Amino acid sequence: MTGETRIGSFAEFWPYYLREHRQPGTRALHLVGSTLALLLLIGAAVAGYGFAWIGHFLVERNRPATFRYPLWSLAADWKMWGLALSGRLTPELRRAGV
Helix, strand or coil: CCCCCCCCCCCHHHHHHHHHHCHHHHHHHHHHHHHHHHHHHHHHHHHHHHHHHHHHHHHHHCCCCCCHHHHHHHHHHHHHHHHHHHCHHHHHHCCCCC
Protein backbone atom coordinates (compact mmCIF):
# COMPACT_ATOMS: atom_id res chain seq x y z
CA MET A 1 0.00 0.00 0.00
CA THR A 2 3.00 2.29 0.05
CA GLY A 3 2.25 5.43 -1.97
CA GLU A 4 -1.39 4.51 -2.49
CA THR A 5 -4.49 6.35 -1.34
CA ARG A 6 -5.41 5.53 2.24
CA ILE A 7 -8.33 3.12 2.64
CA GLY A 8 -11.30 4.81 4.28
CA SER A 9 -13.70 1.98 5.11
CA PHE A 10 -13.81 -1.71 5.90
CA ALA A 11 -15.71 -2.34 2.66
CA GLU A 12 -12.73 -0.89 0.76
CA PHE A 13 -10.23 -2.70 2.98
CA TRP A 14 -11.73 -6.19 2.55
CA PRO A 15 -10.69 -6.79 -1.09
CA TYR A 16 -7.23 -5.42 -0.32
CA TYR A 17 -6.96 -7.81 2.64
CA LEU A 18 -7.97 -10.77 0.49
CA ARG A 19 -5.36 -9.86 -2.11
CA GLU A 20 -2.74 -9.80 0.65
CA HIS A 21 -3.75 -13.37 1.54
CA ARG A 22 -3.71 -14.97 -1.92
CA GLN A 23 -1.97 -18.18 -0.88
CA PRO A 24 -4.05 -20.90 0.84
CA GLY A 25 -1.14 -21.56 3.22
CA THR A 26 -1.21 -17.97 4.47
CA ARG A 27 -4.96 -18.13 5.01
CA ALA A 28 -4.60 -21.48 6.81
CA LEU A 29 -1.94 -20.07 9.15
CA HIS A 30 -4.17 -17.08 9.90
CA LEU A 31 -7.09 -19.41 10.61
CA VAL A 32 -5.02 -21.55 12.97
CA GLY A 33 -3.53 -18.53 14.75
CA SER A 34 -6.85 -16.73 15.14
CA THR A 35 -8.56 -19.90 16.34
CA LEU A 36 -5.84 -20.52 18.93
CA ALA A 37 -6.06 -16.93 20.14
CA LEU A 38 -9.84 -17.22 20.47
CA LEU A 39 -9.57 -20.51 22.35
CA LEU A 40 -6.98 -18.99 24.69
CA LEU A 41 -9.25 -16.03 25.41
CA ILE A 42 -12.21 -18.30 26.08
CA GLY A 43 -10.06 -20.58 28.24
CA ALA A 44 -8.75 -17.61 30.20
CA ALA A 45 -12.29 -16.33 30.81
CA VAL A 46 -13.49 -19.76 31.93
CA ALA A 47 -10.46 -20.21 34.20
CA GLY A 48 -10.73 -16.73 35.66
CA TYR A 49 -14.45 -16.82 36.29
CA GLY A 50 -14.30 -20.44 37.44
CA PHE A 51 -11.89 -19.63 40.27
CA ALA A 52 -13.74 -16.43 41.11
CA TRP A 53 -17.12 -18.14 41.25
CA ILE A 54 -15.77 -20.99 43.36
CA GLY A 55 -14.55 -18.30 45.76
CA HIS A 56 -17.99 -16.72 45.92
CA PHE A 57 -20.01 -19.91 46.24
CA LEU A 58 -17.70 -21.84 48.58
CA VAL A 59 -15.71 -19.18 50.46
CA GLU A 60 -17.86 -16.03 50.58
CA ARG A 61 -21.12 -18.01 50.28
CA ASN A 62 -22.69 -15.30 48.16
CA ARG A 63 -23.75 -14.70 44.56
CA PRO A 64 -21.07 -13.20 42.27
CA ALA A 65 -21.65 -9.54 41.39
CA THR A 66 -20.96 -10.56 37.79
CA PHE A 67 -24.53 -11.83 37.52
CA ARG A 68 -26.02 -8.37 38.15
CA TYR A 69 -23.23 -6.01 37.12
CA PRO A 70 -21.04 -7.83 34.57
CA LEU A 71 -19.09 -4.84 33.23
CA TRP A 72 -18.58 -3.15 36.58
CA SER A 73 -17.57 -6.48 38.07
CA LEU A 74 -15.01 -7.03 35.32
CA ALA A 75 -13.56 -3.54 35.87
CA ALA A 76 -13.50 -4.08 39.64
CA ASP A 77 -11.77 -7.46 39.25
CA TRP A 78 -8.93 -5.83 37.35
CA LYS A 79 -8.77 -2.87 39.75
CA MET A 80 -8.54 -5.25 42.72
CA TRP A 81 -5.88 -7.28 40.85
CA GLY A 82 -3.76 -4.18 40.21
CA LEU A 83 -4.13 -2.87 43.74
CA ALA A 84 -3.31 -6.28 45.26
CA LEU A 85 -0.18 -6.68 43.12
CA SER A 86 0.98 -3.16 43.92
CA GLY A 87 0.36 -3.56 47.66
CA ARG A 88 -2.32 -0.88 47.71
CA LEU A 89 -5.43 -2.99 48.33
CA THR A 90 -5.53 -2.79 52.15
CA PRO A 91 -6.51 0.92 52.31
CA GLU A 92 -9.30 0.27 49.78
CA LEU A 93 -10.58 -2.63 51.89
CA ARG A 94 -10.60 -0.43 54.99
CA ARG A 95 -12.52 2.33 53.14
CA ALA A 96 -15.10 -0.27 52.11
CA GLY A 97 -15.46 -1.49 55.70
CA VAL A 98 -13.80 -4.87 55.13
